[in-house]
Amino acid sequence: MFSSRIPADLAPNALARALEAIRARGGEVLDLTETNPTRAGLTAPPELLAPLARPASLVYEPHPFGLPAAREAVAATYQASGLAVSAAHVVLTSSTSEAYSFLFKLLCDPGDEVLVPVPSYPLFDHLTRLDGVVPRTYPLEYYGSWSVDLEALERSVGPRARAILVVSPNNPTGSVLRRGDLDRLAALAASKGLAVVGDEVFADYPLEPAADGCRVLAQTRALTFSLGGLSKSVGLPQLKLAWIAAGGPPRLLDAALARLEVVADAYLSVSTPVQQAAGLLLAAGQAVHRAIAERVRRNLARLREVSAPSPCTVLRVEGGWSAVLRVPATRPEETIVLDLLRQDGVLVHPGYFFDFPREAFLVLSLLPPPASFDEGVSRLIARLSLGC
Ligand SMILES: Cc1ncc(COP(=O)(O)O)c(C=O)c1O
Structure with missing residues (x-):
């Protein structure tokens, strides 16, 4: 009955299922995939919507x-x-x-x-x-x-x-x-x-x-x-x-x-x-733009600082709201992101979501509030530095 414009398989992927299970148990997740600027703890000028x-x-x-x-x-x-x-x-x-x-x-x-x-x-x-x-x-x-x-x-x-x-x-x-x-x-x-x-x-x-x-x-x-x-x-x-x-x-x-x-x-x-x-x-809206630009720069600097002594490398990023981290390809990306979520409560996207041609890359949003970003990045780098 339905058109093939809609994918036949509508089941959530393994990462979405694992996230749902953690949240259903009331577990806390440090979400380093958050790209919604209205959920990033930034305050817009109160009169912004008056027009x-x-x-x-x-x-x-x-x-x-x-x-x-x-x-x-x-x-x-x-x-x-x-x-x-x-x-x-x-x-x-x-x-x-x-x-x-x-x-x-x-x-x-x-x-x-x-x-x-x-x-x-x-x-x-x-x-x-x-x-x-x-x-x-x-x-x-x-x-x-x-x-x-x-x-x-x-x-x-x-x-x-x-x-x-x-x-x-x-x-x-x-x-x-x-x-x-x-x-x-x-x-x-x-x-x-x-x-x-x-x-x-x-x-x-x-x-x-x-x-x-x-x-x-x-x-x-x-x-x-x-x-x-x-x-x-x-x-x-x-x-x-x-x-x-x-x-x-x-x-x-x-x-x-x-x-x-x-x-x-x-x-x-x-x-x-x-x-x-x-x-x-x-x-x-330039006030919001400035706050986002500052957040993104700040989080990128932090990511670089924390990852510098580790086996992970932040790829050059010329603009935007995300960063790509090359990590040791000791295990498949899917295993890495599922373990990070289940063992450390840190959510990141695997490179294959974005069709990277090879493994292992993780994609992080640079928008999350500093406290959760810093904690999430510290846990992530500590885990990946262990090599497992
Ligand atoms: C490259 C790119 N284009 C477009 C969009 C979405 O823009 P809009 O909210 O205007 O549909 C996004 C959202 O993340 C994006 O990453």
Whole structure:
């Protein structure tokens, strides 16, 4: 009866089952996978949500791409980064996930392919499948820092490829797209008639930025979409406001926007209050952004300090909210994370959740409150230093 867009196996994985069992017994868990900024012990300014109650929000005036003032406010964030983005090329959505869905509808017929990086954002499997699109992977490689394997990417482009997806800073590797890689990737996209989709939700969280790091809209050779949203830029995922900023060769861009309007007009999914408040939220939310940026830096420094004398290595992280720890591959990742949870009450993600090509890597969120982060990291490093 049901479509194959939904996975046949809906059973929770071994880590989720173990976590549920511990919580059911009332056990305490130090959760180093927490990426919800509203559960990270950060305090938002009390008046932050006041703009949502503006009287203008009592009027419903649907605009497929969103209210002009909100789109101006989003365009201004790109302009502040030196990118010439016009409000006319900004499309509001309720989440980045919805932005992906709009773009898959714009670019792909069922069975068409998009190129996705690995290791990367685990939701790609679901997001593509839910829109009837097939993900084809291309590798990121680590030699002291991460870079795109461009030859492998080129080999993955088949006749049904429609877009190259890039996540920068990437989740979980924290790697940022390099200017040289962007130029080659955009040249490939332009020559093969593909779009570039850049997920830049973590763009405002640089950690160890590379000198030649860049944003996808720094070129206009290929039809390009940059995705962002309040959920990461100002740590307000509950407000459900995200966006697509488009760029590229003018005729192609106009054709894309005309079609994207049909998609956006069918859903009109962004609420009026959040659109009316967008400019003020982006400004006042800077207080939350600063608190998150400080937290992430602090926790990364701590992780490095505690792991330095151990057999574990923190990989270079250029931006974002997560860190990757390479640990001795004495046992399978799954055994390592299950033991950490059961014996030490510490929850981390195994690298294979993110399709790391080999073992053993652990992925840690840098967002948890310092007290639980420090305790969790100390237990984790102590356990892994024992070699079991
Ligand atoms: C790379 C990446 N893109 C998008 C999102 C989700 O953004 P949104 O809440 O706007 O759907 C996440 C969430 O963790 C993410 O890691």
